[in-house]
Amino acid sequence: MSAFTLLGSGGWIPTPRRETTCALLSLPQALFIFDAGTGLSLLLEEKFRRELEPEREIHIFLSHYHLDHVAGLVYLPAMLKGRRVHLHPPAADITGIDPGATVAELVRKPFNPTSLEEMPVDITVEPLGEGCHDIAGTQVRARKQIHADASAAWRVDDLIVFATDTAADLGTAVFAEDVRLLVHEAWIDGIEEEDPATEQIAREAYLAHTSARQAAGLAKDAHAGRLVMCHLSPVRSPAYHRQMLASARSIFPDTYIMEDGESLAL
Numbered sequence: 001m002s003a004f005t006l007l008g009s010g011g012w013i014p015t016p017r018r019e020t021t022c023a024l025l026s027l028p029q030a031l032f033i034f035d036a037g038t039g040l041s042l043l044l045e046e047k048f049r050r051e052l053e054p055e056r057e058i059h060i061f062l063s064h065y066h067l068d069h070v071a072g073l074v075y076l077p078a079m080l081k082g083r084r085v086h087l088h089p090p091a092a093d094i095t096g097i098d099p100g101a102t103v104a105e106l107v108r109k110p111f112n113p114t115s116l117e118e119m120p121v122d123i124t125v126e127p128l129g130e131g132c133h134d135i136a137g138t139q140v141r142a143r144k145q146i147h148a149d150a151s152a153a154w155r156v157d158d159l160i161v162f163a164t165d166t167a168a169d170l171g172t173a174v175f176a177e178d179v180r181l182l183v184h185e186a187w188i189d190g191i192e193e194e195d196p197a198t199e200q201i202a203r204e205a206y207l208a209h210t211s212a213r214q215a216a217g218l219a220k221d222a223h224a225g226r227l228v229m230c231h232l233s234p235v236r237s238p239a240y241h242r243q244m245l246a247s248a249r250s251i252f253p254d255t256y257i258m259e260d261g262e263s264l265a266l
């Protein structure tokens with residue numbers, strides 16, 4: 001049995017309700033972690049300790065290097081001291097930049113007491129490019145997405161597609177075809193497009209992000225089993241997020257917003 005847990009459902013700024021992006025896919029043979037935002041801190045909670053059992057491999061997949069997706073890398077010694085961790089940033093064919101050098105820049109003095117290499121966690125940096133990879137006996141695919149700095153979407157078998165920090169992209173629906181769970185960002189509702197007073201908000205958002213309506217359209221086109229919207233905006237109210245959910249459900253009924261720490265079986 002596999003399970004999906006959203007540890008950080010927000011984007012940009014951590015709030016008391018929503019930490020920044022981090023998700024777990026718990027497989028029998030491995031623990032896959034998608035992004036290392038501040039939500040990674042939830043692994044300190046007792047109820048998630050069992051996810052870190054030593055017999056399973058641990059793989060972290062990064063969508064991109066914006067700080068709300070990587071801030072948690074410096075937390076790793078708190079929960080994984082002495083453990084082996086496979087870190088998979090997107091390769092240069094996706095981002096156009098050197099993944100090893102970029103990760104080393106993120107974790108180094110004077111921003112952190114140690115470099116990535118000196119941390120008491122055995123981290124191996126194993127970048128993954130576009131296409132299909134065998135990771136812990138599982139088929140993992142990467143796809144380049146459109147963002148302010150290019151990002152990667154990840155697909156694991158037919159279980160999950162994790163696509164955050166991306167403009168709406170019809171290719172994502174093909175990438176996510178028949179997947180059980182599409183986890184996709186939703187930064188605004190999308191109703192903004194329809195009003196000249198707010199249309200500019202939508203136009204700016206769509207350069208790098210997706211609306212709830214667009215995410216629901218992608219889930220529908222992909223024939224996904226369900227859609228979880230993530231990377232919610234911290235400057236929007238809970239009422240606005242409820243409106244996003246209603247908008248998305250009018251297009252794709254099996255849409256959900258999860259709270260931090262919530263899990264679902266796959």
Ligand SMILES: [Zn+2]
Pocket residue numbers: 011012066068069165231
């Ligand atoms: Zn982000």
Ligand SMILES: [Zn+2]
Pocket residue numbers: 064066147148165
């Ligand atoms: Zn970003």
